[in-house]
Amino acid sequence: MPRVHIDVMLKDEILDPQGQAVERALPQLGYEAISGVRIGKHIELDVGEGVDVAATVEGIAHELLANPVIERYTWRLAEEA
Template identity: 55%
Template sequence: MPRVVVDVMLKPEILDPQGQAVANALPRLGVGDVASVRIGRRIEIEFTGEPDLDRAREIADKLLANPVIEDFTVRVEADETADANS
């Protein structure tokens, strides 16, 4: 069943200490070619009927994202749980 995916990321001008911590840990893993890491949230919303993008956008705006420091995108995605870890 298709679901709506909401991606919430910090705005580009907002510092992301969590992502920076990961980026700083990478050289210790032998990874030297990463320029930046940013960490946000991915929210999967399943509707009882047809996926409703406008409704999802309203939910994201009111409940999932802080519009002062975060941007979000909303999209419909086919079910792809079978692809996990691929």
């Protein structure tokens, strides 16, 4: 049964306050030279046998997981364990 990983991120042009907060905390923890921190959602799910994986995942991401106004998503098949 294929396991799919979906990442949902704010579009690049949308401000990401959570990512900024992490980025600003890092130097105080001793981590310099980290930039471009963006934080989003990671979803994993199993798609049943015989189901069109691409159509199903695109549909779920678009209808339920991502807000297409401000978010983009990518997905991939998980490597076999």
